[in-house]
Amino acid sequence: MGVVGMKKSDIYYWRSIALKMAEQVQKAIAPLVGKEEAGEIIKMGADGTPTKLIDLVAEDETINVLENTGRPVTLISEEIGYLKIGEGDSEPQIIFVVDPLDGTTNAIKNIPFYGISIAIAEYHSSDVLPSLNDVKMGFVKNFATDDIYEAMRGHGAYLNDERIKPSGQESLEESSMGAFIYGTKFPKIDNICRIIRRMRILGSVALELSYVANGAYDAFMDLRGNLRVVDIAASKLIVEEAGGIVTTERGDPLNGLLNVKERTSLIAAGNRQLHQEIMKALEVI
Numbered sequence: 001m002g003v004v005g006m007k008k009s010d011i012y013y014w015r016s017i018a019l020k021m022a023e024q025v026q027k028a029i030a031p032l033v034g035k036e037e038a039g040e041i042i043k044m045g046a047d048g049t050p051t052k053l054i055d056l057v058a059e060d061e062t063i064n065v066l067e068n069t070g071r072p073v074t075l076i077s078e079e080i081g082y083l084k085i086g087e088g089d090s091e092p093q094i095i096f097v098v099d100p101l102d103g104t105t106n107a108i109k110n111i112p113f114y115g116i117s118i119a120i121a122e123y124h125s126s127d128v129l130p131s132l133n134d135v136k137m138g139f140v141k142n143f144a145t146d147d148i149y150e151a152m153r154g155h156g157a158y159l160n161d162e163r164i165k166p167s168g169q170e171s172l173e174e175s176s177m178g179a180f181i182y183g184t185k186f187p188k189i190d191n192i193c194r195i196i197r198r199m200r201i202l203g204s205v206a207l208e209l210s211y212v213a214n215g216a217y218d219a220f221m222d223l224r225g226n227l228r229v230v231d232i233a234a235s236k237l238i239v240e241e242a243g244g245i246v247t248t249e250r251g252d253p254l255n256g257l258l259n260v261k262e263r264t265s266l267i268a269a270g271n272r273q274l275h276q277e278i279m280k281a282l283e284v285i
Contacts, residue, residue, distance in 0.1 A: 034110030046081025058100035103204030112144030117206035119233035138234030157242035166270030209235035213242035229256035
């Protein structure tokens with residue numbers, strides 16, 4: 001049984017392309033990991049942030065893999081923005097939403113927590129902009145450990161081909177939480193920090209969200225309102241397919257547009273009770 005709207009043969013094909021992309025990008029950036037020149041700023045990306053040499057190498061290899069398929073496909077990526085690949089006048093139905101290197105600073109400093117995020121969306125209407133709800137498959141690979149998290153809508157989440165589920169921890173006082181709090185100006189976060197048992201800041205949102213999916217983290221939050229939707233397109237699906245909860249900081253459903261300039265906040269938890277505890281601590285409810 002496949003993803004609604006996708007042929008089984010297409011599912012297997014695009015999955016193989018995603019895994020090949022992860023492998024090829026990993027090989028392409030390997031010579032730059034831990035090297036000072038990897039951090040050289042080359043240009044400004046489509047998302048308005050500086051593109052470093054290692055980012056550009058990663059994205060060039062991403063494009064190369066998609067071009068070699070010979071099929072029409074759209075790439076959405078933070079450096080290049082929006083790129084239509086392949087022949088044909090009609091809009092491609094398959095969209096790859098890719099962060100070719102999530103955790104760039106970690107890679108430059110050779111801190112072993114960086115990787116790739118690949119979301120595959122199937123899109124049918126030119127009248128409505130594609131959103132997170134159109135994502136059918138998600139893949140996140142930690143290049144430093146070779147761990148691969150993946151999910152297919154309606155079919156669960158997996159780590160290295162083994163089914164995963166999130167933490168059942170319901171007590172905030174006993175929880176381990178990942179966070180991106182740099183630049184956050186919310187005094188309410190102080191309350192979380194006073195209550196929580198452990199806080200981790202590792203520097204790769206896609207991987208840290210994936211940690212919620214398999215219970216390595218009990219929860220994760222990014223309350224800046226500046227988190228790129230494309231960066232969490234894959235890992236949001238992975239968390240939800242594992243059985244976890246992902247919302248905005250207000251507790252609303254998270255269904256941002258698949259656009260490099262679309263930003264959001266995020267709270268993810270392994271279960272609804274813990275999510276509610278976080279919301280209470282933030283004085284949202």
